[in-house]
Ligand SMILES: Nc1ncnc2c1ncn2[C@@H]1O[C@H](COP(=O)(O)OP(=O)(O)OP(=O)(O)O)[C@@H](O)[C@H]1O
């Protein structure tokens with residue numbers, strides 16, 4: 503199938519129309535969906551085609567592992583799905599909404615309300631306590647001081663850190679720091695959590711704690727989770743795997759390119 507046919511097929515199957523249908527049986531739109539996205543970077547006088555026509559769909563409540571060799575485009579795709587970057591071409595839909603028409607403020611606002619992002623390197627503010635790190639995203643929503651604190655405390659309790667509210671990052675273990683980062687991603691009650699190698703900087707025991715936290719949030723709160731991992735065991739625990747190679751989604755079993763997600 504050509505990329506154009508792939509995009510058309512995806513669009514005809516895709517959820518944007520579904521959300522406007524009156525059919526009560528209609529399935530809800532994907533939490534996030536990429537339709538034939540490409541992302542190229544200019545480097546010197548050359549160009550790197552990091553994504554070469556990728557279509558994926560993450561449904562509400564999904565638990566998906568994104569796997570593939572180093573340089574295959576996993577982080578690039580995660581950044582597009584997390585609205586941290588824009589594709590060179592193609593479409594990213596969040597809860598059925600086409601994000602191409604949004605300006606940077608509009609993207610940031612949609613991201614703040616719907617998506618939590620967890621990075622390998624935690625990205626916490628070093629001089630700021632756990633509770634204030636977690637409360638930060640709520641400032642951009644205009645929440646008052648009291649509400650920010652209450653919700654940050656609740657998010658830290660949800661990741662088992664209710665007893666570490668006033669610790670700064672350097673006063674926490676690696677696994678605790680990553681759980682603070684998960685609480686920060688969670689505080690806005692997103693429907694989707696994207697995690698790029700969340701256990702990459704952690705030893706196996708601490709990594710297992712972080713994974714257990716993500717799995718519990720998915721199971722108990724129905725938050726859709728997509729995570730990048732190089733760990734086979736972590737990937738095997740996910741409900742579904744998406745494998746990338748050379749900027750394309752490939753079949754997890756055969757590694758042959760697929761024009762559209764394996765389960766569509
Ligand atoms: N800002 C950039 N400018 C130029 N090239 C880039 C940029 N970011 C990524 N690339 C290139 O795009 C390709 C995909 O990179 P990406 O970071 O998505 O890979 P990855 O699958 O996440 O790898 P890893 O498992 O090592 O994290 C790589 O060849 C990389 O060198």
Ligand SMILES: [Mg+2]
Pocket residue numbers: 576577578698
């Ligand atoms: Mg990466």
